[in-house]
Structure formats: structure tokens, C-alpha cells
Amino acid sequence: MRELKHRVMTILMAVVAMVGWATGGSAATAPQVTVLPSIVDGVKTPVRLAEDATGNFFVTDPRGGILKYNGSGKLLQLIPTPRPPQGVVVTSAGSLLVGQGDYVALLDQTGKELRRLGAGAGQFQMANGIALDDTGRIYVTDSVDNCVQVFSAAGDYLSRFGSTGIGLGQFSTPTGIAFEKEARQLAVVDSLNGRVEFFDTNGVYQKTLFSFGSGPLKLTLPQGVSFEYTTDAVPKLSRMYVADSFQSSVQVIDPTGSGTFLSYIGEYGAGPGQLIAPLDAIYDAVGSRLVVANGAGSVALFGIGTGYVPVDTTPPALTLNAPPASTSAANLALSGTVEAGATVKVSVNGGIAVGATVSGTAWSASVGLAAGSNAITVTAADGAGNLTTLNATVALVIPATTFTINPVPALIGSTGTTITGTRGSGVTLTVTSTTAGAVATVSYPTASTWQASVTGLAEGGNQLTVASGGAFENVTVTVDTRAPQLTVSALATGSHTAERVQNVTVAVNEPHLQSLKVNGVAVPVVNGVASTPVILVNGSTAISVTAVDQVGNTATDTRSLVFDPQVPDLAITAPADVIRTRTSVVELSGSAAASATVTVNGQPATISNTGWSQRVTLTPGLNTIAVTATTGSGGTATLKRTVYYDNAPAVMIATPPDDTALSAGSAMLYGTTEDGVTLAATVNGSAVPVTKSGSSFSISLPLTGEGTYAVAVTATDATGAKATAFRNVVADRTPPRLLLTGQTVPAPAILLGTADADATVTVEDRNGTLAVLTPAGGSWSLTLSGLAYDTATLRVTAADAAGNLLARTLAAPVPTGDVNGDGKVTVSDVLQVLRIAVGAVSPTADDYTNGDVAPVVNGKVQPDGKIDIQDAVEILRKVVGVATW
Template identity: 40%
Template sequence: MNRSLKKIFVGLAVLITASLQATLSHGVLAPNVSSLGTISDRISTPVRVATDLLGNIYLSDPRAGGILKFSTQGKFLAQFNTAATPQGLAVTVTGDLVVGQGTFVAVLSSTGTEKFRLGKGVGQFRMANGIAVDQTGRIFVADSLDNCIQVFGADGSPLTIAAAAAGKPANSFGTFGSASGQFSQPTGVAFEMVSGNLAVTDTLNGRVEFFTPDGVFVKTVGAAGSGNGKFTAPEGISFSYGASGVLMYVVDAFQSNIQVLDPSSGAFVRVIGGYGTGSGRLTVPTDAVFDSFDPHNTRLVVANDTGNLTLYGVELPAAPANTGGPTLSIDPLPVATNLTALNLTGQVAAGATVKVTVNSGAALAPVASPSATSWSDAVSNLAAGNNIFTVTATDSAGRSTTVTATVLVLPPSGGAPVTPITVDALPSLVSTPLLALHGTVPPGSTVLVNGNAALVNGGSWTYQAALTEGANSLLVTASNPAYSLATTGVSVVLDSIAPDLMVSMLPTGSTTSVQRFPISGTVTDTSTTSVQVVVNGGTPVTVPVIAGSFSTAAVLTLGANTVGVTAVDAAGNASPTAVANVNLAPSAPVVTFATADGTTVATNSIDVAGAASPGSAVTVNGVAATVTGGRWSANVPLTPGLNNLVATATLGDVNSSTKVGINYNPSAPPLAVALPGQNAVVLGGQSQQIGINGAVAAGTTVSATINGAPVPIYQKPDGSFGLAFTVPTGQFGTYTVTVTAVDAAGNETTSVRELTVADPTPPAVTVESTSPLKVSVGGGAILSVRDKNGPVGNVLVYGDTASVDLTGVSYDPATLDITAVTPGGSSSRNGILVPVQVPGQTWSPGVPTVADALESLKITAGLRPAGINEKLHGDLAPLVNGVPMPDGKIDIKDTVATMMRVLGLW
């Protein structure tokens, strides 16, 4: 190799490779949070908050003089006055209220009548604060002034703790100090069901400590200070249990926010709230409870010192993506029951092995397989409290999938065994208001559903339930003279409202020169997980909806096309179909956006830019763009929400359009994912790294997933970020890339894009003649022929072969662009100048090597001319969002573009 050429070539390689270097840090999957408003009726000084099994909300309010009770919808129901100023509050599984009142804690019935007091009553505590009840009914009370946790049985009797410190009550653990296991004003307590440990907010030490129920110190999460994972005055704590694991919510009164953390690792996840009086803001919050009464609309209820309960909708993260594991599901189970046995059932992929475990001492029978694709497991000796079942399916290749389900078991009331009753499996989500319930009971039994009599016929019962929109709790009770009362409850959600679908795509009447038709949009419906895309009446393609957004690309055929997009929610409600009738004309002008599709901005206008075939006039949503050479730019006004920006290039009497979707949200953190372009096609082949980068405002936290699995992400102080993931050899297909930005106030923006890794085998372009020029391509590839003035010649299609004959056709040879693209997205503009593999070099069909880049450099340096075939493959630059925009010659820009392809950068 010429020495000068070698230096230039090595320099190019170093510069391009340097763009890949970064130290990646792991992002943490965060829940989506939205403000749901407040509950303020009769609330004066909210302190502690709790919920019961029926979804009712209880609040201790000292100025009100007792406990306030609200329905799950926030309607005031009752007030229970207390003997002294109320503070700590918890609800037992039987519905009793445990209320701290200074130096004593009283247990009240569900109607507010005092039943008994813990321990000796008055004087048992110096200052009873946070209260928690575990699965066995044990009661834990934080004594803020005595710096310890006292433990009692369900009957109120003190339970001796071996870890009790000298000078402290025998039923306590902890003492004053800052060492592990010590306290400086413990306030909030909560029982974490999966680990079985008790979490305590150690307020003046600025941390959360975990203990076994016997008072043995386990670990510390957090540290004193301000910022992520640090606390100034932690006072309340709660936990959520989702498909992806347990999350911990810590209320910091001084910082006026709630930090979400992973309790197993202590990793910071996100912030909720922040100081202020506006929507979703907090002022000296004191407590929070995670409300999962409606499993489809889980929420966080926060005691806010501004005189209200502030509500946040919390969409828990989905389970980690099923990376090849078998399909697995659990049929709906009772939300709460006093039965001691039940049958777990579900569906599973054929050939997979199912294993069931439970966190309680319940007995599990061997898993049965009623059919090749179903499983069941009989469970007995259910323990009182929450029974968390973990079900794992493993296929013959060792790949596994895990799902969980929780059943709350009410403690038995004693006496005769409960009436044996079954409730046939019910859907958890329906779209029609009438629901038929069925089951079995012993003959002679009486069955009530929410107090209404069911029809009992021998050993069977039926009931027609009329549902209301939203969550419906159905309490089924069965009585029989030979047994005691049986109780079981189920939750069914009625969703009869169609999803609200907003689509960004080219409008009807548009012409495009690109076969891949970009589609993106938003869906307002929490139960909608996908949309259906249909092209020309073909088979519907399912596209995932992530955090309310989706993105894909449909493949068009030559000429007229009809594209339809429909959102269908989990209940079966379908949105009106968005339809676009568009025309594919490959030789029409090329027009692209450099502005990232799916960008979110906080301003009411945006500067957009892109490229177009030289000589084209460009408009964006009717606004004339400034065009310089092959580049254009424009400023376009925006309206709140999703804006569909359509750029149209006109060259002579032919036009072509493309689009981007821009979200205008003044309160959301700005987010732009620059590379790869929306619905980009990356040619696969050998194992390679694919880079993704973008930018957010400084101080914004970014996380990302690929097909639902969290991936490491690198973020610089200025807000720019990047990540890379490896595509194994031959792993072609579609990858859903999700990037989420969360600002310091907890506001969130998500961008979703589809990345296709295509078979790199290029279309077989044949130059049948150079003078006159005749070119053909097979395999169903699309052939486009244009120059600076627009389309050139007539492309003829016979079967899967396209050809063009330029005999007698006038065109500009310097700007002639002939490009073929396979239906999978592999282009003849691939940088390959050496048609055979060079010995000793790794090579894949359709992917250039160092030898190709060297040949391009020789042409650039004038050492030899470029042939027609080489121009068809090696004229790449400029690249716009990874799309070649050939300019009729091979120069240094094409050499750089070829090297970038060698390195897998486009």
C-alpha cells in the first residue's frame, strides 16, 4: 500500500473507531408515574395513611381528632374519633385498625370501636409512630422517642425478642445510635413480603434499615444527604410487587419527594413529586401507601401536608423481556380469600417443564399437565397473609420464563371448617358489563355475591354480575349449616372504552420514493400493549406499544398502497382505524429528515432539517424550506401533543414525501434519539455492535431497553448519551429500542423506535450494457433511477425482475443514481468494490471490508477511475440518518462512509 494512503487510511480508522469508545453504566428500569389529583374532603393535617382489602383508604388526622375513611374512589365514608391524638396507622387482614395515640396503641374494629390496647396500654410507648402488620398478624410499632421497635402478637400481647437491648422493653429491638441496627428517631415501618423483612425509616440518620421479624439487623439502604439515593428526613415507606420485582418508595419530608429504589440492591430508580403546590407536587409529605386494590390501575397514595392525599398512578415495569424462554401464564386468582386451598392453573408452551414455589408455608402438590399446553398445581394449607406464588417454565434448551401471582388469605375465624366453595376461572378484564360467575358448593348452601343471592342448584351455583366501568370487587360468600362461613373475592375490570389512537404517517394522497413506510404514534389506554398494521389487506403485523408509544415501518409495493393502523386493548376494544392511501414511486425525488423521529420538545416550534435530491423545492407542513444544494431547513410551529411533520420534495412535476413525529409537551423533559434513524435498517451478518445515541437536557436521567430488557447506557454531564448492543452472527429481525428520560421533578419522556437487522445479501444488480446503459435486478428488489432533474427512463417489472433501458433517454451522467433495494432493506449502495472475499479477512455478503475501503481511497486519490459498477455500489455519501444520498462520484466522503459500514456504524 502507498505509504501516504496508509497513513490517511489508518487515521480514518482511528477517528471513526474512537466514536465507539465509552464507559457504560447500567440503567434501572423505572415505573411510569402520572399525577391523578388529590383527595381533600375534610382533611386538615394528614399524617399516616393505610388501605384495607376492599380498597378503602384510612388517614390519621390529628386536627380532625381521629381516623378518616374514604372509598377507593376518594369519597368520604366515615370518621372514627380516637381517645387521644392519632399518629401511626395500620390495617390488619381482618379489617381492624391499629392506631398509635402517643403513649399507647389501640386496636379498633372496622366500625371504629376500640377492642383492646397493645401491652399495658397507656405508658407502653414514649411516642408510638409508624405501625406495620406482617403476614402472621404480628404488630410492629416504631417508638420514635425511645429509639426502638416494639413487637406484639395479633392479640396485643408483647412478644419477647432475643435481640432486646439492655434498658429497653423485652419485646423490642434497637437502641439509640448511628451504627448498624441502631436508630435516631425511627418513624415509618413496613413489612416487605418477599424477603419477609421489616423496613424502618431511621429519620435523623437519613437511611432505611432492614431487620428480620426477630429484630436481627439485615442491611442498610441509603445514606444521609440530598440527591439520588440519599435522604434528609425519611419518614414513610411502602413497597410494590410487580412482574419485574419489588420496588421501595421512601417518603422524604424535608426534600418533599418520594424516592423509588430497588430494595434488594439499594439502587436508585426514580423520583416522584418534588416541592411545590401544583399538580403532582408535595410539601412536607409524611407517609405513603402503595395501593394495588385495582391491579390494572395501581397507585401511590401520599399524605401531603398541604391538607390532602396526593395520588399518583404507577405503572409498574413489565417483567424482563422473554429472551427466548417459553410462553407462560397464570389464570386469574382470588384477590382475597379465607379458604385454605386453591388450584393454580395456566398456559405454557408445549414441552416446557413448570415449577411452582411459594413464599409461605403452603403445601404444593406436584405440577400436573392436563394438556400439552396447560398446567395446574393444587395448593393446600395456605398461610394467613399474602401468599406469593412464583411459577417458572423451562424448555428443553434450558431457557426459562417466570411469572408471579399473589393471593391474600384471611385468617380463619375458628370453629367448623369453612364451607367448600369454588369459583370458576374468570377473566381479569372484560369489555361488556354483564359477567356470569359459576362454581360449586355443597348441596344446601347459600351463596351471596356482594350481598346478593346467587342461584344454587344442587352442588352448583351461578350469578349474573352487573359491572361498572373500572375496577369491580366481587365478594363471594358461602354458608352451610355443616360449615362456617367461606369468603373469597375476585377483582374484574370493565373496560368498554376504545383506545385513543394518534398516528404519525404520511397522509392519504402522498407519494414516497422509499419502500419502508414509517409509522409511529401514541395510544392512550393503559391496557393496550400493541397496535395492528395492515398493508393492502394483508396479514396484520403486531407492533408493541411501550409507555404509550409505538413505532414501526410497513413495506410498500410499487404503485398504490393502503395502510391501516388499529389499536386493540386487552379487553378487545378497537380504536377507529387510521388509514393512509399512498403511492410508492422509487424514482421520485429523495427527501429525508435529519431531525430525529419521536423527538419530544418543550417549545411551540422546532427547527427541522434534512436532505433532498439536488434541485428540489421542499416544504414542511406547507412551510417553504430553505434549500442549499441538497440540504434543507425550516422552522415549523407545533401544537400540544403529537405533531405529524411531512416534508415534500418537488423536482419538476414529480414529488415525494417523508415524515417525522414530534411531541410538544412543555412539562416533559426534552428527548431526542439521533441514531439510528427511526425504523432504520442495519445490515447484519457477522456479530457486530450497533450504536444508539441522543441527547437530553443536563440533569435528566436516561435509561434504555432493547426488546424490554434493560441495557447499559453512558450519559455525559451535558445530557448526551449513548449505548451499544451486540447483534450475534445471523440474528436478523426486529429490535424495539426504548429510551426513557426522567427529570429531577419526576417528569418522564419515552421514545420508541424499531430497528431492523436485515439479511445483508445485496440485490444482484446486473449491468447488461454500459452504452447505452441497461441495468436489471432480480429477487423482487425495487429499482430506482434518477438524476438531478428527477426520474430517468421507465423501470419495467416482470415477475420479480426490474429493469431499465436508457437507450435514447437524456440524462445527466454525473448525477445519475441507480439504486436497488431488497424487500428486507439491503441496498446495492453498500460500499462493496471488491466482489470477492480477500483471504484472511472476515466477510459477510453485503458487508464491505477493509479492502473495499482501500479501493475507494485509491479512486479518491486519483490512482484509477471508478467503473460504472463501482459507482453503483461505492457512491454513498452524504449519509443522512444512515441513508446514502449519492452525488455521482466517489470521493473521500464515500471512503469514510465505507469505513463506517466496515465498523458497523450504519
């Protein structure tokens, strides 16, 4: 069993390597290898490696972005990428070419995208290895399309070579690629064929090294290739290194002719010099080292020969010339010596460290002291990031005729406070205030300190004066004892509605606001107003709005809404939600169920057939207009509109008319405003372009990932007055969780199951809908006794607010692991689940139906509503026969 488990994990790591994610004249002599300390800082799942001309190297990590290290292994920078990164290479200009699934992006070293290769998204099925030749031309392996695509140095598409197969010049999952500069050829790692193929720069096949298998000059699952050259005036090709993920080693050969085996570097294991599923290897000519992306969660380093550069872990030498134990000077000069090339910083009492002046091996700095004891910290840092710290203590003695005031809180939450300070020997002080009724009592805890207890301060600003003889200092204390003022625009507590996405708009009046949260999630406040969506679950949903100021004063508004898809039909067609207007009257209109009574803020609306309308007079500020439809059977449905009435510019987002959830990859927002205003828009706080034509405007909203996109459009008129309209779009492409857990034999009497708490469950057959269920708490059941239905077409579907669907039938009540629908559960299904798990492809409803199998408890699948690595593990266990669910 242990051997079988080891086989399962080894195969899984090999499969993970296929999708770019892990859980981690030549000299014909074997290299002298020295195992160096591995790099683990910031590394989670290293995939690909690249080096720049100065010896810095870059590691792509799907769970962390791109990690940049200096030659000593010091983590310098984390470069974010919008998708999990794959292949990487550094251009001559210092930019990065990075594989991003179906495209390759050119990034600067801050992560800003400069352009995309070729046509951009969709250029590749799965971009993997990237290489540059000596002219700057770009070569990218496509591991799914089994080819190499070629681009100009500017990033324009030129050609492609290779095809699917086992013949010479063909590929089965090409991964790594490197340019061999002496012969001007490209070495392409042909992973599933277990070989490395060489091509000229025009894509013409030249030769093949290695064959599939284990042992010298054989490879099982190669992933990366790199070349070592001599240090002659004209460098010659010396050695070739190939990382084999399955064999957990790097094979070293003399690549001339048909290749000569030289040695192995590494073996399976987690100890020093051992590897687990290595995914790439590069020869570092600057440091004479082999750098390996180790699937165990590290970057392994091996010294090659005797000229390698070891990782520097020795702290720099540092001395501090002893300062005086005490001084009356507020500024203190410090000096000492330091290791050449190191930097020195000095801090006092844990404050901000300031840089010292370094000249050769001498350093000097001047620091300010506070009255009393001062803790001085001197820190030296070398180029590798090693630190040496020295400490000293110096007392500042206050002259007898002076006093100091310790820092005073600028804002307090009560009408009393205590201020403190130091004083010279025998000095007495008085503390007074400009606030009527304020009283200060001064005392002297020690011969060199004083304190004053002040009471009776007024709300707002208070000026205090501390005096001794003719010397005085003023301090200001602001008192805030009042809770923030909240006005919440949302449906009233107990309201029933069929709208899952509910907008909550909040006006908050608080000059010292610390945070505003809705259901525990912070919401940004723009021009005193905040807006956020809440997705209702089945049954009752609590909405809690809490505002906290900087001294802890709190205001809370709590209400509860009921989601009920069976309420009477009700719609508001005008106006849109969350608008700003200068007009005191707004007219609402819409439609409702036939024979329903409609009220607007409790007043009967005018009914015409199924249409209704009503005028509402607004009060200054935030207005909540509630529209309720009531039928004779007592059913009620409620919707709301939020309207802000003031003298600021009128601005509204008309489409979508209210907060919404979408499964699409983009959305367009349209709105109107007054003539003569300027518009600015943000999405989640970042500025986005606004297209304006007259009084109309539009915003393109790419929904690149799941989550809430909070849109704020601010209009500014000629007087500087501002108004902001809000709209929230929830991007959701994940189908809801759904499982049949009850009777599933032919002609069932009862159906039982589970579903997400915010999903509506529909039971139907070929003749139509049998029931619509809202499973509160996630569980649902339906008694079919007495109902006429067709067993063969009985189908249960779960739908969420964005319209995502997941369906199950009696014939397929639980996931099978057959993701590609070919009737078999194979490694191909594992690969597809892994691609979904790392974000390389977007899942479909069918993927969730058959691929969401984990966790498996007591041999039964328990879908958790997501597709991740655990699902891949369970399906792989089924493929190799460990599991039989």
C-alpha cells in the first residue's frame, strides 16, 4: 500500500507539472557539484526560472506571482500577475515575458502590462516555456496545442512549428525551451515523449537527444532544459542540464553528437541536495550554479565546479563608538565602522530608522533625543540582506528651567484626559483651557515629571496651555463622544422580496469615521455615501450596518429580509436605483401582478391594467422609497428605490437599473447627468475611463474575476459641487452546489438533497415544473406522492442570483469524475480538473456536475461547491484503483 500511495503522489506531481503547477566544443566531464542552501523565502510552488544579465533571477509561482531574487538569494520583490504565471524570460531591456494561460504578456518589473504577444488572449491554448534567441526573437511552447509559436522581438506573430505525434519534429506536451547560442538552435522539451528535440531558428528539425524511460539518456517526464558554456574568450558549449519531474533529478550530458551521459544531480527526497518533482533548471553563469525549481516548495541551488558563488549568510561587521551615558544636548552624534559595501540605519526609541552616512568603512549619523532614557538601535545590512544590530542607551537631561509635554492624543472619546511631561528640578506648571468649565489638576509624580488631569472639556476642539513662568506651550485636544449618524436605505425589516441581490445604501455623518461595515465587510465611503450589494439566502437574511469612529463610538442598524420567489410579481421600471437629483419630486412607475394592490411609501399607487405609477415628494438627503404589491390571498412583495435629493449635480446609472449578479465576462453601464459637468468613475476604488456624449455616459466593465465590482460615478459642476451615483455588479461564474442525497430508485416517492443557501431549486420533468424550492439551511426535500411525473426525465436544477445552473438527474445523482464526458475516468479528466484548479481554464456547469467530488467521506463523494486540487487527487485515486466511489 505504501508503494501504491507513493506511485499515486508521484503521478499526481507529474500531472501537475503538465499544467504548470506543483505541490513543487563541449567538456565531456561530469561537473563537480556542491549542495548549497536552498531558497525558501516566499516560495510556495515554483514553476519556471529566468535570469537577467546581472545575476538576479526570477521564479514564477502560481500561488505567489513572480518572485525576484538577487544573486545571494535575497528576495527583492514580488511582482503580481493577473493570472497564475507560467513561463518567464527577461528581455534585453529588462522587461518580463510571462505566460498567462491563453496569452503571453510583456510586463515591466512592477507588473504593469505593456502589451501581449500576437493577438493577445486566445493566442495560445496553454503558453508554457519561453525563450529568446540572440536577435531578440521570441519562442513559446504551447503544451496543449503541441507546437512552438514564433514572434518578432516586438511581439508580432511570425510563424509556428511542430505538430501532435511521436515522430521526429512532433510533440506530445512540449514544456521547457532554451536557445543554444553556439549552434543557434532551439532545444524543446517534449515531455510525454521523454526527449529533447532541436530545431534551427526557422523551425526546421535538427536532432533528438534522450528517449522515454529511466536511466542514462532516458527521461520519463522532462520539464526544463539549460546549457552551460566555457569561460573562454569565445565561449564553447560545455554541458546540458535537463530537469526530469518524474525521476526527481536533473540529468547532465555532453550534448554534442547523439549525447554522452555525464551524471545526475539530485534524487527523490526532501533533504539537502534532494528534489521532488523539479519543474525547471537554469545554469547561472554569473554564480557558476545550477538553479532548480523544486516542487517541494523551494529553489534548490547546486555549485558547479569551484567558482560558484555561495549564498551569503554572514552578518556584516559593525562597531559603534560608545556614546555618553547622558547629555543635555537634544541632538546626538554617533559614529563607528562597518563592513565595506554595507548600509547603516539608526533609530531612537523604536521610531523610524534614518540612514547613516557611510564613507568606506566609516559611518556617522545625528539623531534627536527625547527627555529621559533613549534606546538607540544601529543596524547594518549587507548586499545579501544579512543584518547586524548594536544597541546603546543615552539619557537626555532636561535643564532645571524647562519642561516638555509628552505626545497628546489629538482625538479622545471622553470629556476628560491626562497629559504628562518632564520638568527641570523644582519647576512648577499651570494648565489652563479656553473651554469654559474645564478644570486641570497638576501633580508631580517624580522630581523630573509632571501630569495634569483635565475634566470638563467640550465636544469639538479644546486648546490647553501649559505654562511655567514666562514659558508656555499650547496643545489641542478634540473631543468626540457622539456615535456616527447613520441613514440606511434598504428594505424595511420583515419585507418579502423575490430579488436576491439587494442594494444597501448608507449615508454616514461622522468627521472622524474609522470604518463602515455591512455584515462585517468594510465598505468604502464616497462623498459621505456608501453602497454595497447583499445577496439574500433562502428564508431570512440579516443585514447589519455598523459605523465606528476613531475613538470607538459605534452606531448600528440591523434589519432582516425574507427571500421568497412565490411573492406576487412586482417590478420598478423607473427610476433606476441609487440616483442623485436636484428635483424635489420623483415619479415611480412599474408593473405588478394582475389584481394586486400597489402602495408607494404606504400610499396607494395609480393602477392601469398591470401597470402602476406614483409621484413622491422627497426630503433633503437620502430617501428610501418602498413599493409593495399585495394580493387578495395576502401575499406581499416589496422593492425599493434609493434617491438622494440635494443641490449637487444630478447623476444616475440607468443600466443596469439596480445592483445585479452576472455570469458574463463583461458588462456595460449606461447613465445620464447634467450638461456641463465633468465625470470621473472608479471600480473598487481604481479609476476607469468614462465615455461621455452630451448628458449621457457609459462605462465598460470587464468582469475578469469573480467578486463584487463597486462602481462609483462622480459628477462635478462648475462650482465644485460633487455628487456620486453607485452601482454594484457581482461577477459569479461558479454554479451553485447541488446534490441528490435521498431516494433515487425508479419512481421515487421522496426526493432529498442539499444545495447552496442562496440557490433556488427547481424540480421538473418533460411536462414542466413540479416544484420550486428554497432550501433554507442548504437542505431540501420534495414529496412526489400524488404527483404525475415522468421518471425518465425527472430533473433537479439549482440556480443562483447570477443565473448559473447546476442540474442532476436520477440517472446521475452524484459526480462521477468523468469531466470530459467520454464515458471513462482517466488522466485526461485529472488534467482538466487541474487546469480549472489553477485558473488556466474557466469551469462549466458540466465540470461542476462531474468534477466536484471532494471531499470523499467513507467512500461517498461530498461536493463542496468548488473545483480544486483535492478533487484532482480523488479522481486520480479512482484512475489508479485506490478509490472505487
